[in-house]
Amino acid sequence: DIVMTQSPDSLSVSLGERATINCKSSQSVLYSSNNKNYLAWYQQKPGQPPKLLIYWASTRESGVPDRFSGSGSGTDFTLTISSLQAEDVAVYYCQQYYSTPPITFGPGTKVDVK
Amino acid sequence: EVQLLESGGGLVQPGGSLRLSCAASGFTFTTYAMNWVRQAPGKGLEWVSGISGSGASTYYADSVKGRFTISRDNSKNTLYLQMNSLITEDTALYYCAKGRQEWEVNNCFDPWGQGTLVTVSS
Numbered sequence: 727d728i729v730m731t732q733s734p735d736s737l738s739v740s741l742g743e744r745a746t747i748n749c750k751s752s753q754s755v756l757y758s759s760n761n762k763n764y765l766a767w768y769q770q771k772p773g774q775p776p777k778l779l780i781y782w783a784s785t786r787e788s789g790v791p792d793r794f795s796g797s798g799s800g801t802d803f804t805l806t807i808s809s810l811q812a813e814d815v816a817v818y819y820c821q822q823y824y825s826t827p828p829i830t831f832g833p834g835t836k837v838d839v840k
Numbered sequence: 841e842v843q844l845l846e847s848g849g850g851l852v853q854p855g856g857s858l859r860l861s862c863a864a865s866g867f868t869f870t871t872y873a874m875n876w877v878r879q880a881p882g883k884g885l886e887w888v889s890g891i892s893g894s895g896a897s898t899y900y901a902d903s904v905k906g907r908f909t910i911s912r913d914n915s916k917n918t919l920y921l922q923m924n925s926l927i928t929e930d931t932a933l934y935y936c937a938k939g940r941q942e943w944e945v946n947n948c949f950d951p952w953g954q955g956t957l958v959t960v961s962s
Contacts, residue, residue: 832883
């Protein structure tokens, strides 16, 4: 199974400042035949289901604000919130869908306002 | 608008059974793989099971293999999860989630339903 890790576990960021979350997979999720990274990011606000933000490691889902961006390849990935807004307080999860079963998630990173 | 509505959760004793349903609307159900993902109280996300659009292929996490059965009725646009031999560790909010891409099993999930709560306790 591909194990996903995230860092930090939590972070506090001032409004308008940058938030950076890291995700690492235990093996590459880059599929060589199509050069795509099978890595997604989700946002989960309290009492709500997860919401897809980013897929293919760097493609923003329709309707997601452009302050959210994803980067990385192979085994190391980053989700960046360029200017934190109050509504971005949430837990963020990375997910690999390269190897199924099982699809695996990272443990989550909690983001709040400093 | 895509909608996923789970039902069937509740309180069940260890060793008992429960069947979850997920009614889907707003998209061509047969062309998308579907999944169940659970979240124990205060914990992270755990993928439980997935099924191809036709229903011919099914996939399970090791933690539920042999106890849970995923199925779908494409004539009713409904996904199911039959859960047998339930244990306390199965207590969680169970989400139904649609694969983002048509036809693909290796998929991220978009959208997710609101979830149905399963509590296994004596």
